[in-house]
Amino acid sequence: MKAVVFTQYGSPEVLQVKQVAKPTPKDNEILLRIKATAVNSGEVRLRKADPFAVRFLFGLTKPKINILGVVFSGEVESIGKDVKTFKIGDEVFGHTDMSFGTYAEYKCMRENGSIALKPAHISHKEAAVIPFGGTTALHFIKKANIKQGQKVLIVGASGAVGTAAIQLAKYFGAVVTGVCSTANIALLKSIGADEVIDYTKEDFSENGKTYDVIFDAVKTIPIFRSLKSLNKKGTLILSAGMAKEMFQGLWISKTTNIKVLSGLIKHNAEDILFLKQLIEDGNLKPIIDRTYTLEQMKEAHTYVEKGHKKGNVAIEI
Ligand SMILES: NC(=O)c1ccc[n+]([C@@H]2O[C@H](COP(=O)([O-])OP(=O)(O)OC[C@H]3O[C@@H](n4cnc5c(N)ncnc54)[C@H](OP(=O)(O)O)[C@@H]3O)[C@@H](O)[C@H]2O)c1
Structure with a gap:
């Protein structure tokens, strides 16, 4: 072959x-x-x-x-x-x-x-x-226990993980803001983002808004900047985090009320079946x-x- x-x-x-x-x-x-x-x-x-x-x-x-x-x-x-x-x-x-x-x-x-x-x-x-971004987004969104009405910010929202994360967070009822560059604003809106922040024009960590969950899918910004925009009992997802971010995350989780999620994902046939159902119901493109x-x-x-x-x-x- x-x-x-x-x-x-x-x-x-x-x-x-x-x-x-x-x-x-x-x-x-x-x-x-x-x-x-x-x-x-x-x-x-x-x-x-x-x-x-x-x-x-x-x-x-x-x-x-x-x-x-x-x-x-x-x-x-x-x-x-x-x-x-x-x-x-x-x-x-x-x-x-x-x-x-x-x-x-x-x-x-x-x-x-x-x-x-x-x-x-x-x-x-x-x-x-579907399965790469889909299983990654699903793993972390389930761990974060994202619920109806929660405010979720997704950084790196135009990549494989980010586009799946927007759609899954919307499915679980969140109010979703995506962070991307100018060229990807229309894409994010087309898959359900309620708000979009263009990172080439605005720094989300400086606009005074806060979120229940921040899902950083590409790790392009330092943790301390995300923390500025996270509620005091919020959840920070660092799906692209390496050893350094994992240690920082452990420290933050131990010393504050913030939960930091990172590490390798796990998935099984049930997860793929779940993604299949979302696709068939028109909730995941x-x-x-x-x-x-x-x-x-x-x-x-x-x-x-x-x-x-x-x-x-x-x-x-
Ligand atoms: N934890 C795990 O088990 C696990 C599983 C899967 C993947 N991952 C990790 O997840 C990471 C990313 O995955 P991916 O496949 O989604 O990446 P990707 O598809 O390559 O993401 C690229 C996207 O990131 C955007 N981007 C770049 N800089 C940005 C910034 N400063 N702010 C916002 N968006 C920005 C780009 O848009 P622009 O060009 O418009 O900026 C592009 O659309 C990788 O590091 C991978 O190793 C981890």
């Missing part, structure tokens, strides 16, 4: 299209024929080993994982003998978590992984871009900025690495 392989950390040039062995499903696995995936900010970090700590998890001198990609939409091509949940021909979408491997034509997944039937009315590339092919993976990574994508970058296979 065709796959995008990387055997060393580095620039997008390390991503090479190659023929590799097609996987065979174990007894409890399904074999997916992948029709679409996406390039996410996390894969860019892993490819570059940035921050350095990536190497402690994924290989000190070279990556232990050689095919990147965590989201997929496609068709079940074959199943192991014990599989009960899915059948050959099912159209499914989901998230591989740490097993990666969706920059490829085929991938095996445990049947009880983060997989659900694809919503019938959307395309494979639309389904593939896939946002696609650009679409590339497997052969154009270097270009796709180069674009995502710039940090200015609007929603998601899809890959059609």
